[in-house]
Each structure stands twice: as structure tokens, then as C-alpha cells.
Amino acid sequence: MYYQLYRDSQGYWRWRLKAGNGQIVSDSGEGYVNKADCLAGISLNKGSSNAPIYES
Incomplete structure (x- = not known):
């Protein structure tokens, strides 16, 4: 897995975690x-x- 750092169409920075x-x-x-x-x-x-997982 890896993180992709990119700019969207409005010029804001965003990230994605990709498999x-x-x-x-x-x-x-x-x-x-x-x-x-x-x-x-x-x-x-x-x-x-390490955050716990809660089901609701």
C-alpha cells in the first residue's frame, strides 16, 4: 500500500491510500x-x- 498526494481541480491538496x-x-x-x-x-x-474498532 502507498499514499498518493495530489492537487484536486480547485488546487487543494488531498491524499489517497491505495492498495x-x-x-x-x-x-x-x-x-x-x-x-x-x-x-x-x-x-x-x-x-x-492502533485505534479500536466499534460497531454501531
Whole structure:
């Protein structure tokens, strides 16, 4: 898996987490004005791997 960092059509930074076969597993859901903020969003996503899972 890998993260893809890109700019959308409005110029906002976004990220996608892609599987090895190119399928999108997750995405940012919001656009970031600053590239550094987008990279921080990726770090938050990476850091949440130990978060519990709750079913509702």
C-alpha cells in the first residue's frame, strides 16, 4: 500500500491510500490549502492504526 498526494481541480491538496493493485482504500475526505497540512493528515491516519474498532 502507498499514499498518493495530489492537487484536486480547485488546487487543494488531498491524499489517497491505495492498495498495491491501485484500488483506493481510503482518502482524505477534505482538501488542504497547505501541503504540510495534508502531510500532517497522512501522519494522523498512519498513527491511528492502533485505534479500536466499534460497531454501531
